[in-house]
Amino acid sequence: MSGLGWLAAAALDRDRAGLHREPLIRSRDSDLLNLASNDYLGLSTDPRVVAGAQSALTDFGAGATASRLVVGTTTLHIDFEAELADFAGFDAGLCFSSGYLANVGAITGLVGRGDLIVSDAGAHASLIDGCRLSRAQVVVVDRGDVAAVGAALSAGGWHRALVVTDSVYSIDGEIAPVPELYRVARAHGAALLVDEAHALGVRGPGGRGVIAEAGLSGAPDLVMTTVLSKSLGAQGGAVLGPAALRAHLIDTARPFIFDTGLNPAAVGAARAALRVLREEPSLPQRVRANAAALARACGGGEPAAAVVSLIIGDPHRAAALAAGCRADGVLVGCFRPPSVPVGTSRLRITARADLDGAAIGRVASVVNRHRAAVSA
Structure with missing residues (x-):
């Protein structure tokens, strides 16, 4: 054969x-x-969103032309990252060329060998692949099982720890217990990463997501990932958190360092869509x-x-x-x-x-x- x-x-x-x-x-x-x-x-x-993409095409051309660290970052990327972070209530944001790569980049940039990830069994494939690629120890718990998360963290033996979940499960649209997961993560010195792909524009005050709904926007040791390809109608992904996280991922996240930057038209469209969402809460x-x-x-x-x-x-x-x-x-x-x-x-x-x-x-x-x- x-x-x-x-x-x-x-x-x-x-x-x-x-x-x-x-x-x-x-x-x-x-x-x-x-x-x-x-x-x-x-x-x-939406004509306003299409116009945003067309304006970006006129100003910057069809592609980013290189990785973000070379010449793939435009003023449009920087402005949009700041606007999205402000909207969601975080200090800073970083765009990736897809939501999939945002999750992979965030997880692999935050944990590695000798570290622990506690992952929700309902996690999206991009979160699962990020866990696998990180080379950290991964413990998978039943969906929304806060007690199991605490037990996994209590076992010790790790240098750094990260709890990973979707806020809205993509298949059935149910909501994860984000406030409880945040409390148990913080109690054990771990960080919490929440993928808000299916919550941005749908849940929370003005569509700011489940994190904002829980009153946790910008909270310590909390990372938000999301996409520009669902409620914002465009393409791409983003990681939101403290400014130190943005700086760290620029230096360490392989999907940011080695991938061609998100094309300007997608950024222009997402920025226009975000403004529509602000204007029509x-x-x-x-x-x-x-x-x-x-x-x-x-x-x-x-x-x-x-x-x-x-x-x-x-x-x-x-x-x-x-x-x-x-x-x-x-x-x-x-x-x-x-x-x-x-x-x-x-x-x-x-x-x-x-x-x-x-x-x-x-x-x-x-x-x-x-x-x-x-x-x-």
Whole structure:
């Protein structure tokens, strides 16, 4: 057998298990009602946000042209980092070219060999990979299990320790116990890193996130990571914290040092979206209200953020349900293992602030009809 001869058999295994995937290709003139994206505030096509990207293109060109440490940092990057940090209530921020790399860069920059990470079992793949790449000892605890976090930290034997969690779990939109995790981390001399990817623009005062909702913005030993690709409708990621953290990551975070900087158009778009969020602080409440309406109409549980999760179970049925909805003009997410545990394949419907009652009714009608069909 050749070195890659096993790929065909692996593909067949995935297909039999209902785990084969193909990227969905969107055309410019698509008329699909999109409830599969993470464009929670509907800002990715907002004229003000598009204008922000266009202005950055005119001023700085299509790409950052180099890593941030060479010539990949523009005045736009610096201004946006300061504005985002101010909005979230932290001293400083640092942008990365994706949220994935922001998490990897933050974790690997903060801990290494001889250190301890206590990671929530519900953590996003970017947090998991950051933990693995750090070479620190990693203890995984059940989702939201504060007592288990304390027990892991109490075991000792570490030089530095970091507790890692999402604030809003990406699959079902539930909220992590951030205040309790912060207290237990501080009690043991550890830092807490909270990924606010699915909370920025959705939770907290004016959409500032779960950290702000808990009154912990800018608190000692607390690091916030987030993305520019969800509520801000653009691309990229950021790490927020004290100025000393920013300086440290510039010197140590490999995804910052060796990756080409975030393209200026994405920064310009995110900056414009952030200003829209400041000017329209009702947007987070609107997206949560729409999520609640979708959940009621589709038979889901009461959502805490923008995500409505409908567990189907079997991956084949979940994929068939999503395909049926798409054929009827409604695009919903389909999550199967390894994104979710075996036996919990599901539809993931994401609300947007710009949905109206007619759109919500259309989604419910299509989802419920095809759900009944695959269950028959």
